[in-house]
Amino acid sequence: MDLDLYTLVSEPPTLDDYLRLREVSGLTPKRADQAGPALANSWAWRSVRTRDGETVAMGRLVGDGGWYFLVADMATLPDHQQRGLGRAVLTDLLDEIRDRAPEGAFVTLMADLPGQRLYEQLGFERPTNGSITMSQRLR
Numbered sequence: 001m002d003l004d005l006y007t008l009v010s011e012p013p014t015l016d017d018y019l020r021l022r023e024v025s026g027l028t029p030k031r032a033d034q035a036g037p038a039l040a041n042s043w044a045w046r047s048v049r050t051r052d053g054e055t056v057a058m059g060r061l062v063g064d065g066g067w068y069f070l071v072a073d074m075a076t077l078p079d080h081q082q083r084g085l086g087r088a089v090l091t092d093l094l095d096e097i098r099d100r101a102p103e104g105a106f107v108t109l110m111a112d113l114p115g116q117r118l119y120e121q122l123g124f125e126r127p128t129n130g131s132i133t134m135s136q137r138l139r
């Protein structure tokens with residue numbers, strides 16, 4: 001990440017920026033009533049801003065602070081991808097777990113195709129014990 005162009009901060013995006021980043025980067029759109037708690041209640045946030053203050057990348061951790069953490073909302077606006085922003089966000093989030101949580105934390109994520117190489121480069125592994133990811137959207 002070019003530090004002359006971008007600043008990494010340990011803060012969530014604004015609600016409007018969060019909704020915009022998810023939508024423009026191709027993640028499923030969320031509503032404001034879903035976004036508010038996500039912004040307020042996560043264990044850690046990172047945002048990347050341009051020199052003129054536009055938020056162009058984000059990522060967060062949901063976690064218990066003890067041993068279990070979920071990486072969510074990894075998103076970089078298309079015009080700013082392939083510049084190391086996602087790597088900077090995730091590297092810093094993992095460093096915060098190393099700093100603030102007891103040793104041996106388990107960190108998991110749902111790896112959509114665009115992020116898989118990056119996640120593997122940062123140490124994430126596919127399950128080798130037959131585990132699969134299961135999820136449902138409650139109605």
Ligand SMILES: CC(C)(COP(=O)(O)OP(=O)(O)OC[C@H]1O[C@@H](n2cnc3c(N)ncnc32)[C@H](O)[C@@H]1OP(=O)(O)O)[C@@H](O)C(=O)NCCC(=O)NCCS
Pocket residue numbers: 001025026027057074075076077080081082083084085086087088110111112113114115117118121
């Ligand atoms: C996944 C995502 C967040 C990655 O963000 P990003 O900011 O582009 O990530 P990075 O630039 O750090 O790394 C991505 C690639 O750029 C490369 N890269 C890193 N720094 C670079 C630099 N300075 N110059 C050129 N390329 C660079 C990385 O090596 C990586 O390449 P690879 O895929 O060949 O390994 C982004 O693609 C995205 O928002 N996708 C859409 C939403 C999505 O699917 N999110 C993931 C949900 S799990």
